[in-house]
Amino acid sequence: MESLPNSPSPVHEVPRGEPHLRDAADGTGEVATMKAMTLRIPDGLAVSCRKTPQRAAWLERLPDVLRDLEHRWSLTLEAPFDDEVSCAYVAAAVRGDATPAVLKIGMPHMEGEHEIHGLRFWDGDPTVRLLMADDDLGAMLLERCEPGTALRALPECEQDVVISGLLRRLWRAPSAQHAFRPLSALTKYWSDETLAHVERWPDAGLVREGLHLFAELPRTEPIELLLATDLHAGNVLGAEREPWLVIDPKPFVGDPAYDATQHLFNCSARLQSDPDAMIRSFAELLGADYERVRLWTFARAAAEPRDDWNNGEWVAFARAIAP
Numbered sequence: 531m532e533s534l535p536n537s538p539s540p541v542h543e544v545p546r547g548e549p550h551l552r553d554a555a556d557g558t559g560e561v562a563t564m565k566a567m568t569l570r571i572p573d574g575l576a577v578s579c580r581k582t583p584q585r586a587a588w589l590e591r592l593p594d595v596l597r598d599l600e601h602r603w604s605l606t607l608e609a610p611f612d613d614e615v616s617c618a619y620v621a622a623a624v625r626g627d628a629t630p631a632v633l634k635i636g637m638p639h640m641e642g643e644h645e646i647h648g649l650r651f652w653d654g655d656p657t658v659r660l661l662m663a664d665d666d667l668g669a670m671l672l673e674r675c676e677p678g679t680a681l682r683a684l685p686e687c688e689q690d691v692v693i694s695g696l697l698r699r700l701w702r703a704p705s706a707q708h709a710f711r712p713l714s715a716l717t718k719y720w721s722d723e724t725l726a727h728v729e730r731w732p733d734a735g736l737v738r739e740g741l742h743l744f745a746e747l748p749r750t751e752p753i754e755l756l757l758a759t760d761l762h763a764g765n766v767l768g769a770e771r772e773p774w775l776v777i778d779p780k781p782f783v784g785d786p787a788y789d790a791t792q793h794l795f796n797c798s799a800r801l802q803s804d805p806d807a808m809i810r811s812f813a814e815l816l817g818a819d820y821e822r823v824r825l826w827t828f829a830r831a832a833a834e835p836r837d838d839w840n841n842g843e844w845v846a847f848a849r850a851i852a853p
Contacts, residue, residue, distance in 0.1 A: 713784025
């Protein structure tokens, strides 16, 4: 789910544009030539695809995948989007009947593995609609949001209201036969990555307390709902069908209090200046338990994997809200 801006950004694989401290692209704009087809690859996506052989192979196949989808889905593609694109190839498209759309092809990415399933589940309420999909390719043809302005254009206090309202609509119990992964699968994945770099921890006691909560919090929440896990103001766009629609959900089933954290981390200046006030006010807007929101926020700040473990600002923040 996408981290803490300029922070320990908990997180994801260069995604979320915000909590994750991951490698930054060099800003040069990368062009990859593959199988006689030249594609402009957004910087963030290029950085992500350098991380594993599996992703590099995915990038190598991308031109053939695009040609196939253009033909099968009768699409005319435009240049890829550059802003905050780090886990998928995303481009505006026009269908054969002149309907505007967006083509998204996700790279191999643990957090986003069930995005297509999630979009089918929410069915446009309050997400973008899934028009077509190829599950094997991780390819999605999506409703295009117009004008498509990101929610982050609004003041953060207004973002709080919109994000909290969207989250309350997203939180629903899936059917008993659902295929979504539990939130504990995500926290275990992060814990394993953090434990692999124990020699880089700045405060072992703090990190181990966060790891403990990654294991404990999923076990102590009796209510399990489908979560977006990566909902922040960059993943909410202005649209005509509704004022605001959610894009890029990374669904897991678990504690709704967890879903408060991504927006909190994206409002880093407010969160660090008065963490108790911001956590409390946002928890109230959500109707979520303040203490569980605080504990999830601490766990991510203390123990979520990151490239830079020397960010003293976020270590201080974790200490300030530690249990």
